[in-house]
Amino acid sequence: MIESRAQRHRREHATAMARLRVLTDRPLPPRRIRVRLAVAYLALVGPVATVPLVVTAPVWGPAVQLVALTAIGGVWVALRRATRLVTEAPDEALDELLVRLRDRYFREAYQALAAAVALAAAAMITVGDRDWFGPGIIGALGLALVALATGLPLVVAAFRLPDIDDEDIHGDINGGVHCDVPP
């Protein structure tokens, strides 16, 4: 039997969703590991935004920024794995609770990003005509905002995703119902 293009597309899509579902179903790493990665991500955004202010030498500034951006990329990949792609997977690959949690994380990340943009805008308006507020710092702020926009949902998910109890996966056949009276 010859498979039509639509059938093949549906089959491939179903296989991709099943693979993604297996990935998102895997237990999360412990919360302390996720939080460390999230803190590292946020800590790296600072140097990206402020290097042109601190390091004024022509080569060293961009070099430090490049190192920080590379490190951010590495931590971003680790964060994606640590949060099991919850922020990226389509609805059909996620359980309904995870969909609701993901939507909440995106809302919180957006609020945090809006606050960061407001702060950056306030800084630009306040000190906009000073000499040091040149293209270097504007570009750096732009990079930092891009890093925040792409990473904040992951950071929020890393902080907020609940740890999975072993009981949830394997045991607790008693359903948490325990009888104190001997049978």
Add this chain to the structure above:
Amino acid sequence: MSPRSRDEQVHSRVAMLRAERGLSRAELAEAVGIHYQTIGYIERGEYAPSLAVALRIAALFGLPVDAVFSLEPFAPLTGDQLSRRTT
């Protein structure tokens, strides 16, 4: 994930029914097509499942949905049974 208000809390007999049938949370989750962690949230009353999931869980146990989920706390079964016997 806690319910938004006390009024919205959905009480369930999922833990008891699952124990009766000797199912683990992972087995029940697989049978109804949700994440195993979600079963724990439903059992603790921390998450109100969608109507589709509630219907699938009730169907799996062979019960009407209002026998498994309720907006009011369930009376203890022993109390239920005793009151039926005395009436």
